[in-house]
Amino acid sequence: MRNSLSRSKSNFIDKPGSFTFMQSFLPIAVFLGSSLKIDEARKILDADYYPPISKGDIYRIMASGVETIILIDGVLHRERGVWQREICAAINAGIKVYGASGVGALRAAELQTFGMKGCGQIFEWYRDGIIDGDDEIWLTYGDASDNFCPISEPLVNIRYTLLNAVKDGFLTTEQAEELISFAKKLYYPDRSYQQLLKSPILQQLSPVALADLTTYLITKQVDLKKLDAMC
Numbered sequence: 001m002r003n004s005l006s007r008s009k010s011n012f013i014d015k016p017g018s019f020t021f022m023q024s025f026l027p028i029a030v031f032l033g034s035s036l037k038i039d040e041a042r043k044i045l046d047a048d049y050y051p052p053i054s055k056g057d058i059y060r061i062m063a064s065g066v067e068t069i070i071l072i073d074g075v076l077h078r079e080r081g082v083w084q085r086e087i088c089a090a091i092n093a094g095i096k097v098y099g100a101s102g103v104g105a106l107r108a109a110e111l112q113t114f115g116m117k118g119c120g121q122i123f124e125w126y127r128d129g130i131i132d133g134d135d136e137i138w139l140t141y142g143d144a145s146d147n148f149c150p151i152s153e154p155l156v157n158i159r160y161t162l163l164n165a166v167k168d169g170f171l172t173t174e175q176a177e178e179l180i181s182f183a184k185k186l187y188y189p190d191r192s193y194q195q196l197l198k199s200p201i202l203q204q205l206s207p208v209a210l211a212d213l214t215t216y217l218i219t220k221q222v223d224l225k226k227l228d229a230m231c
Contacts, residue, residue, distance in 0.1 A: 025064040031057065033073030033148040034141035035101040035229035044230060045070075051144055053103065055080035058090050068096045072229050073148070074103030076138065084111060091115040099123065101228040102137045120228030122156050131156070137225070138188040152189045155180075158196065160224040161217065170209075170216045175201060193217045 026048045032041055033052035041049060048066075050057065052073040061069075069090060074081050087107060090097055091114060099108030100120040108118025109126035118127065125131045136159075140151040162176040171179070182199045183191055196202070197214055205213065 025061070025066060027065070027067040028070065029061055029064075029066045029068070030070040031072055031074070031104075032229070033102070034139060034150045035072050035225045037147050041229070052148070053082045055083055056086065058082065058086040062090055062093060062095065066095060068098070071097065071099040071104035071107060072101045082107065087111055087116060088114050100231055101225045105228065106134065106137060120231045121160065121224055122228050125156070131159070133184075135184075135188055139191070140189045153191050153193060154225055155183055155188070155191060157222060157224050158183050158191065158193070161193075161221045164220065164222060165213070165216055168216070168220075170213050193221060 026046065028045065028047035029050060030041065030045065030047045031050045031053035032038060038049050041047075047070070050061075052075050053071060054075040058069065071082070071087075082103065084107065087097055088111065091111075096117070097115070098117045098119065099105055100118060100123055102122075105118055105120060105123035106126055108116045108123050112118060112127065118124075122131075122137065125136075136155045139154040142149040142151065159180055162171065162179055165171045166173055166176045178201045179196060179199060182201060183196060186195060197210075197217065202210060202213065
């Protein structure tokens with residue numbers, strides 16, 4: 001994945017580490033990747049859309065006249081992620097910065113006292129200390145040509161789906177907690193509902209209960225990151 005900014009519109013042509021202005025920018029900039037398809041996002045909000053944010057990207061657009069930055073997705077932990085200091089620099093320059101879903105939720109929880117605003121369930125979980133690990137939002141996904149299509153399942157999605165399974169009577173609270181712990185121990189590219197169904201915890205269920213839960217996880221799984229990106 002490139003660290004320089006790229007656009008689906010022709011507003012600028014990007015070069016390594018820089019970009020060339022072709023026309024005026026919109027006042028809202030959104031950094032988006034696997035959480036929500038850009039075509040769907042454009043139906044919700046008219047904005048300039050950028051790929052998952054990486055280190056230095058906010059500095060690169062601050063001079064464009066942007067008034068609001070919405071941070072949804074960022075590059076993986078092995079790449080250079082967005083700095084807290086550049087978010088604070090944007091806020092200090094009078095730019096409104098919001099975060100949700102992915103790295104945006106994490107950074108908003110970290111920087112809410114500095115003026116960054118967060119929204120959505122994932123942000124609230126980070127803010128309230130229900131979750132604290134960066135890996136809760138990690139997943140593998142395709143590149144820009146594949147619309148950053150998710151490949152693995154982020155732990156926040158699994159967590160929310162299992163909580164719903166408890167409410168709907170397919171799991172006990174203890175079973176859900178054990179399954180979340182099992183999923184958390186998996187390397188994040190291996191996290192999926194298929195792997196969850198292979199866990200020793202579920203092998204203790206009766207064949208009927210396992211079949212019912214399998215159907216539930218296949219048909220009732222919740223994409224919480226997508227829901228939060230739309231908030």
